[in-house]
Amino acid sequence: MNSSDQDPLEPVQVSQTPLERFEEYLLSRGLRKTKQKVFLVERVFSHHEHFDADQLMEQLPSKGDENYVSRPTVYRTLKEFVDAGLLRSFELNGRSVFEHDYGYPEHDHFYCLKCGELTEFQSEELTRIRDEIAREHKFRVRSHRLIVQGICHECSSRRNSRRRQDRV
């Protein structure tokens, strides 16, 4: 959401395109490569941004177009992408937000309560501490989700900043 002026982190080194990796996943599960799925991989990986199902739908061709994809299929396919390791998702304000996982480094987010902007940051120290604490608690870590809420630099310097998202 509101990811228009995000500044992406450095991509990590990967040997396959998202589509190739997805094809491998489909094969390994006996699932089928349909034009809807292919169309969606390409759309989703054509820009680096956070998005929810609604925002994705909005950019998709509408009913009647040969590339039309229905809402249920969008949901089903996004779930498949997460499963395939192409996307990661988290909940924000009652919706699922998706972002690139494949070819993209682990990171966390600042969430500006004023403008709704999600900004990424990386910290190996954070991961280090997470693992240290987990070890103390004998907890086997799979992943984590950290969102730091507050006011972004832009919003705290510029007075009267109008918010870009008012949902919730």
Added chain:
Amino acid sequence: MNSSDQDPLEPVQVSQTPLERFEEYLLSRGLRKTKQKVFLVERVFSHHEHFDADQLMEQLPSKGDENYVSRPTVYRTLKEFVDAGLLRSFELNGRSVFEHDYGYPEHDHFYCLKCGELTEFQSEELTRIRDEIAREHKFRVRSHRLIVQGICHECSSRRNSRRRQDRV
């Protein structure tokens, strides 16, 4: 959710009871102290556990009882509690989960993907790093939400552990 065998952190020093603090909040906002609100503060602060609106409803007297509280009122009141600083909330599996804020130290959570248990942990080092990173990004922190997902000690030692929550 599934907070039956949680082991609570040490409470922090507070000078008022939750109800007293709530009364102050109501006064400051020109809101009214009703028997539903008072009943709910007392219920919510009688145990230390994570809960969602449904779980709270379930423990409440049913329709017909003099202490019956309707679902909309539960939702409205929980929101008021959050606003008053009595409760904190976060989203998990599509629902809002609430926990004590007033009189309770800041903490984060382990979330066991097997049994659904939420376990609390504290780390000042985490907060330190959070603030350090935020400073670098000129981000003004209000709070954060960290959930570390994985498998808890109990579940990884005991084989065949049946999950306690299957919602979602």
Added chain:
DNA sequence: ATCGTTGCAAACGTTTTGCATAAGG
């Protein structure tokens, strides 16, 4: 030919709303 996939419509679970009535200050 099989069996996963699609689109549709309808359902879902959670949370919110409009409104008439009740009740706190």
Added chain:
DNA sequence: CCTTATGCAAAACGTTTGCAACGAT
């Protein structure tokens, strides 16, 4: 009295489902 709060019913919201037709392998 004035205004907030309540309960009800119904809506809203994001998401999921059943199903018949479709299409990939």
